[in-house]
Amino acid sequence: MVEKQTQIISIHPTRPEPHLIAQATAVIQAGGLVAFPTETVYGLGADALNDTAVQKIFTAKQRPAYDPIIAHINHIDQLDQLAINVPDSAALLAEKFWPGPLTFILPKAEHVPSRLTAGGPTVAVRCPSHPIARALIQAAQTPIGAPSANRFSHTSPTSAQHVWDDLNGRIELILDGGPAHIGVESTVLDLTQAVPTILRPGGITFEMLTAVLPHVRPHQPNPKKSQKEVQISPGLLERHYAPSTPLWLVTGHNQEIYQKIRQTVANHPDKKFGLMIANEDLAELQTTASQIGIVGSLNDLEEVASQLFQTMRQLETHPLDFILARSYPTQGIGAAIQDRLRRAADKVF
Ligand code: TXA
Ligand code: MG
Numbered sequence: 001m002v003e004k005q006t007q008i009i010s011i012h013p014t015r016p017e018p019h020l021i022a023q024a025t026a027v028i029q030a031g032g033l034v035a036f037p038t039e040t041v042y043g044l045g046a047d048a049l050n051d052t053a054v055q056k057i058f059t060a061k062q063r064p065a066y067d068p069i070i071a072h073i074n075h076i077d078q079l080d081q082l083a084i085n086v087p088d089s090a091a092l093l094a095e096k097f098w099p100g101p102l103t104f105i106l107p108k109a110e111h112v113p114s115r116l117t118a119g120g121p122t123v124a125v126r127c128p129s130h131p132i133a134r135a136l137i138q139a140a141q142t143p144i145g146a147p148s149a150n151r152f153s154h155t156s157p158t159s160a161q162h163v164w165d166d167l168n169g170r171i172e173l174i175l176d177g178g179p180a181h182i183g184v185e186s187t188v189l190d191l192t193q194a195v196p197t198i199l200r201p202g203g204i205t206f207e208m209l210t211a212v213l214p215h216v217r218p219h220q221p222n223p224k225k226s227q228k229e230v231q232i233s234p235g236l237l238e239r240h241y242a243p244s245t246p247l248w249l250v251t252g253h254n255q256e257i258y259q260k261i262r263q264t265v266a267n268h269p270d271k272k273f274g275l276m277i278a279n280e281d282l283a284e285l286q287t288t289a290s291q292i293g294i295v296g297s298l299n300d301l302e303e304v305a306s307q308l309f310q311t312m313r314q315l316e317t318h319p320l321d322f323i324l325a326r327s328y329p330t331q332g333i334g335a336a337i338q339d340r341l342r343r344a345a346d347k348v349f
Helices: 018-029 051-061 076-082 088-097 131-140 160-167 206-212 227-232 254-267 279-285 301-315 334-344
Strands: 007-010 034-037 042-047 070-072 102-107 122-126 173-176 187-190 197-200 247-250 273-277 291-294 322-326 345-348
Touching: 018 034, 018 042, 018 131, 018 173, 034 131, 034 160, 042 051, 042 131, 042 160, 076 088, 076 122, 088 102, 088 206, 160 173, 160 301, 247 254, 247 334, 254 273, 254 279, 254 322, 273 279, 273 301, 279 291, 291 301, 301 334, 334 345
Parallel strands: 007 173, 034 173, 070 122, 102 187, 247 322, 247 345, 273 291, 273 322
Antiparallel strands: 034 042, 102 122, 187 197
């Protein structure tokens, strides 16, 4: 593709400067691409109702056309522009969790470009809480289609630098509003099924959803992704969110994890390993590997989520043969952490 001049501009994370929002809006309204921070990860935005602009997202990311894109709105009133037959549960959940990291799957309105929904009958909609995202959607006066702003299959970006590393020369503009705080993507909740079903665990946890809707079906982790699951949410491919260095996910209770890591390193004396572990593991494991990425404390899974992708990207800058990553408890945001690690992993043991 033709190289573009990618501009990166600093913008205030909570009080975005109106002239910078206007600059980004002009790009969106001209059918171009703007990467911007959300509270979860950075998104790669285009006018969701402009078919040609949406196509550019797929091209820039090298994303296959079968993987649909989330439309971002800044008020629930805009839902009717995108979806039909919206169930009462959507209003109930939106009242509690919007703006925020929750995406609904709903039957799509006819005029929504089928490219956005990958030809499917449903549309994904989310109302983000990040002030820059909100200001941009409001100024653009259109829903903004935005997947995570990474190359397809790579780790999602949590900083403007990550976006630059993946997409420099392929998009018009990056708004640098500092780190994306949650660090893992939104929860994707399918409201077209009789029982609302979590397709992707994320920032709004199963526990939080069930407090509002008693009958939510939790995400079903499936080590061997079934064809059916791929059809329901095509983005949920087996290897995804992955660093370029192969990652092995180590499971079990702490002592098992330590044992497995020591054994694996001992079994491959000619290989270079990096570790992705928690603070509490350091004393046990610091002599086993040359590169160690600490994601936070086992007692603070929010912190682990916020550092997860950043740590993967940091480790992949070193000349390593493998990254060994520990696993985490799956309560709360832990379900999203474990899901991303599992998808990033070549091997789970
Ligand atoms: O936090 C987030 O959701 C971020 C920020 C930028 O908002 N966005 C994001 O988008 O993670 P993306 O495209 O990287 O992931 C969207 C996921 C994909 O797995 C996609 O397959 C799924 O949502 N999805 C989108 N539309 C869908 C639909 N109509 N039905 C089922 N799954 C859908
Ligand atoms: Mg993504």
